[in-house]
Amino acid sequence: xxxxxxxxxxxxxxxxxILNKPIQELYVSVKGQRLIKPRSPGDFSSKISGRKxxxxxxxxxxxxxxxxxxxxxxxxxxxxxxLTYSPKLLKHKHKHLHIKFADNGYLNFIDxxxxxxxxxxxxxxxxxxxxxxxxxxxSPALSAEELYWKFQVTSKNIYKALLDQAVIAGLGNIYVxxxxxxxxxxPITKARKLSLQEVRQLLVNIRLILKAAISFKGTTLLxxxxxxxxxxxxxxxxxxxxxxxxxxxxxKCKTLIKRVRIANRSAFYCPKCQKG
DNA sequence: AGGGGTACCTGCGGGC
DNA sequence: TGCCCGCAGGTACCCC
Numbered sequence: 001x002x003x004x005x006x007x008x009x010x011x012x013x014x015x016x017x018i019l020n021k022p023i024q025e026l027y028v029s030v031k032g033q034r035l036i037k038p039r040s041p042g043d044f045s046s047k048i049s050g051r052k053x054x055x056x057x058x059x060x061x062x063x064x065x066x067x068x069x070x071x072x073x074x075x076x077x078x079x080x081x082x083l084t085y086s087p088k089l090l091k092h093k094h095k096h097l098h099i100k101f102a103d104n105g106y107l108n109f110i111d112x113x114x115x116x117x118x119x120x121x122x123x124x125x126x127x128x129x130x131x132x133x134x135x136x137x138x139s140p141a142l143s144a145e146e147l148y149w150k151f152q153v154t155s156k157n158i159y160k161a162l163l164d165q166a167v168i169a170g171l172g173n174i175y176v177x178x179x180x181x182x183x184x185x186x187p188i189t190k191a192r193k194l195s196l197q198e199v200r201q202l203l204v205n206i207r208l209i210l211k212a213a214i215s216f217k218g219t220t221l222l223x224x225x226x227x228x229x230x231x232x233x234x235x236x237x238x239x240x241x242x243x244x245x246x247x248x249x250x251x252k253c254k255t256l257i258k259r260v261r262i263a264n265r266s267a268f269y270c271p272k273c274q275k276g
Numbered sequence: 277a278g279g280g281g282t283a284c285c286t287g288c289g290g291g292c
Numbered sequence: 293t294g295c296c297c298g299c300a301g302g303t304a305c306c307c308c
Contacts, residue, residue, distance in 0.1 A: 002301060002302090003301055003302095006301070061301095061302080076302080076303085077301090077302090078301095078302050078303070079300070079301070079302055080300085080301085113302095115303080116302095129303090163302090165302095165303085172301050172302070173300090173301060173302085174301055218301090219301070221300085221301075223300070225300075225301070226301065243301090265300095265302095
């Protein structure tokens with residue numbers, strides 16, 4: 001579920017509630033076997049109790065909570081994870097973890113499918129998930145030339161290349177589909193076939209769409225899996241042009257949108273507007 | 277190297 | 293009504 005705009009929204013909303021407050025304890029439900037590292041809730045809890053979160057950062061879809069003793073909690077929401085803040089203990093069927101602060105506030109992790117992870121590390125540089133991460137899609141450090149170069153040295157199609165977090169960090173299925181539609185590129189096009197000019201335009205569209213999605217607090221689909229930290233729906237769903245529109249008319253040319261399976265995921269495109 | 281499949285989970289909607 | 297199937301904003305791991 002959550003891609004860059006959703007993770008960004010959640011962290012921005014949480015920040016004022018969780019920064020610089022002493023942590024009292026960590027609670028993990030018995031179901032959360034794969035959820036945390038270290039695996040022992042007691043171990044995890046004792047290592048962070050008394051500490052404060054002094055900074056929150058996002059790398060792609062990863063969330064990093066920096067503690068005041070230089071430990072970091074690295075979180076990933078995967079498909080259905082949510083984070084909320086509550087001033088009181090929250091009862092919820094799918095709440096698998098919370099951090100209780102000394103002021104009695106709670107940071108809650110809710111996750112229906114239980115794919116999400118929270119890892120406590122002392123050296124962020126050794127964390128595998130971040131080592132393999134490419135430059136963040138919204139980072140000014142990412143240039144069209146670099147992206148073009150990465151496309152030149154792979155034989156992947158552009159759909160898989162954009163989903164590859166080592167190529168560009170932060171995009172997921174919704175925004176990749178929207179980016180390719182906006183750029184008139186078919187998902188199955190080989191990434192290396194794109195000209196530098198086309199990559200420039202693609203990167204412009206990626207950033208425009210991500211920023212617009214952030215301004216709408218992300219995208220919530222019909223199943224309501226994603227809700228922001230305040231429990232609200234992300235209103236960018238109103239702006240989706242191609243994702244989940246199979247069989248519906250293209251907004252530009254009225255041709256019916258097609259769906260193809262690529263690597264067990266659904267790619268949507270307009271067969272007339274998107275060339276390749 | 278990259279494609280494809282599976283696995284990790286729960287829940288929902290559609291078809292029969 | 294109920295069962296079975298496919299599908300879901302992600303990623304890691306296997307085999308060819």
